[in-house]
Amino acid sequence: MSVTTFFPAHVxxxxxxxxxxxxxTDSFPNGMTFAVSASSDSPxxxxxxxxxxxxxxxxxxxxxxxxxxxxxxxxxxxxxxDLYLPPGTVIEYHWEATDxxxxxxxxETASFFYDDVRFQWTPLESNGITIYYYSxxxxxxxxxxxxxxxxxxxxxxxxxxxIAYPIKVWLYxxxxxxxxxxxxxxxxxxxxxxxxxxxxxxxxxxxxxxxxFGTLRHELTHVVTHAAGESALGHLPAWLxxxxxxxxxxxxxxxxxxxxQAVQRGNVFSVRxxxxxxxxxxxxxxxxxxxxxxxxxxxxxxxxxxFAKLFAEIKRGNTIDDALKAAYGFDQDGLDNEWRVAxxxxxxxxxxxxxxxxxxxxxxxxSQTNAQKDDGGRTSTFVLIALAAGLIVLAGAVSLAGWAxxxxx
Numbered sequence: 001m002s003v004t005t006f007f008p009a010h011v012x013x014x015x016x017x018x019x020x021x022x023x024x025t026d027s028f029p030n031g032m033t034f035a036v037s038a039s040s041d042s043p044x045x046x047x048x049x050x051x052x053x054x055x056x057x058x059x060x061x062x063x064x065x066x067x068x069x070x071x072x073x074x075x076x077x078x079x080x081x082d083l084y085l086p087p088g089t090v091i092e093y094h095w096e097a098t099d100x101x102x103x104x105x106x107x108e109t110a111s112f113f114y115d116d117v118r119f120q121w122t123p124l125e126s127n128g129i130t131i132y133y134y135s136x137x138x139x140x141x142x143x144x145x146x147x148x149x150x151x152x153x154x155x156x157x158x159x160x161x162x163i164a165y166p167i168k169v170w171l172y173x174x175x176x177x178x179x180x181x182x183x184x185x186x187x188x189x190x191x192x193x194x195x196x197x198x199x200x201x202x203x204x205x206x207x208x209x210x211x212x213f214g215t216l217r218h219e220l221t222h223v224v225t226h227a228a229g230e231s232a233l234g235h236l237p238a239w240l241x242x243x244x245x246x247x248x249x250x251x252x253x254x255x256x257x258x259x260x261q262a263v264q265r266g267n268v269f270s271v272r273x274x275x276x277x278x279x280x281x282x283x284x285x286x287x288x289x290x291x292x293x294x295x296x297x298x299x300x301x302x303x304x305x306x307f308a309k310l311f312a313e314i315k316r317g318n319t320i321d322d323a324l325k326a327a328y329g330f331d332q333d334g335l336d337n338e339w340r341v342a343x344x345x346x347x348x349x350x351x352x353x354x355x356x357x358x359x360x361x362x363x364x365x366x367s368q369t370n371a372q373k374d375d376g377g378r379t380s381t382f383v384l385i386a387l388a389a390g391l392i393v394l395a396g397a398v399s400l401a402g403w404a405x406x407x408x409x
Contacts, residue, residue, distance in 0.1 A: 015041055019097035021107040028116050029180040031079025038097035039071040045100050049076050051093035055165040056202050084183040086200035087116040088168040128166050135173040136210030147213050151220045155248050160308035161228035168204045178208055202226055214249050221248030233317030239274040243291030252292045259289030263343045271336040297339050
């Protein structure tokens with residue numbers, strides 16, 4: 001129970017209110033309930049809870065309903081259908097009480113760790129990274145932790161990023177276990193999609209399978225790209241964000257084949273076309289392949305120092321064209337032509353009209369896919385959609401049969 005701190009609003013003959021934090025009830029995945037009690041010589045007429053979602057959430061205030069009186073209790077619900085909170089969310093909060101005389105008191109600041117209480121988790125921690133697992137062997141989890149440590153270290157060095165907060169990785173055994181931990185979607189979507197990995201917050205990723213090393217590398221690279229290039233002022237284009245994530249996997253898999261085949265046909269995207277991922281499923285393999293190839297070209301040709309500068313310029317608020325000019329001396333059109341020439345293709349005769357930073361839509365890759373939805377750079381998903389046949393509607397009407405289609409959640 002928290003200690004009451006008194007903040008007098010004015011001189012009063014009555015004693016200050018007494019307010020006590022009555023704890024938090026974890027109802028994962030349906031949110032959490034904060035409880036408070038307060039008393040005073042004069043009626044308590046206002047209760048407030050001030051809270052913040054860490055590490056980078058904004059502060060908020062809520063005023064629960066209660067019947068004023070000299071001794072009151074109240075609760076406040078957070079999360080559930082109204083607000084998605086992933087496992088591992090940390091809420092920092094305190095309660096305030098004000099009585100009819102205007103006297104105020106508050107509890108000490110406390111924090112609550114939102115746990116997926118359906119399972120008995122075992123944590124493994126090293127270098128600011130914690131792996132949570134409830135199935136599989138400790139050796140497998142330890143190998144995932146080692147991979148996570150190496151990925152965060154190597155990608156942070158590449159991008160010049162400083163991850164100043166702990167990172168949480170939750171390993172789920174199967175899709176049914178993991179689905180309630182994901183942001184809720186339509187019944188059609190959830191019946192057709194298996195999410196293999198997703199960055200659900202700046203500091204948190206969910207992974208399907210204790211041994212999914214490629215997925216883990218991809219999603220943890222998104223943790224680093226977010227820290228290195230995302231801010232209230234700047235936003236990464238899809239080709240740079242996803243291309244770097246595939247680059248972080250070490251093995252691009254079928255994505256490399258897709259771009260090689262497109263180069264042979266002479267039918268590749270322009271860089272401006274992949275500022276967002278394509279809405280047509282047939283172009284998704286190429287989107288990831290070409291994004292990866294562009295990132296690889298920049299690093300192989302110009303080195304990591306300029307690549308890190310590119311992210312820093314975007315984080316400062318520069319557009320992707322201005323950031324490229326600052327780091328390399330050319331814009332997206334210049335990059336497009338350099339990359340084409342390096343792959344034996346002629347420069348484009350004319351440049352395409354410049355576009356605003358578009359919203360990300362959908363992407364896919366064979367039987368495994370990672371993709372994004374632009375929600376402030378918050379999430380990236382590795383998903384598999386399995387369809388026996390027929391039609392499925394995803395973010396509009398998209399006809400798919402036997403396709404693996406990804407969509408950032």
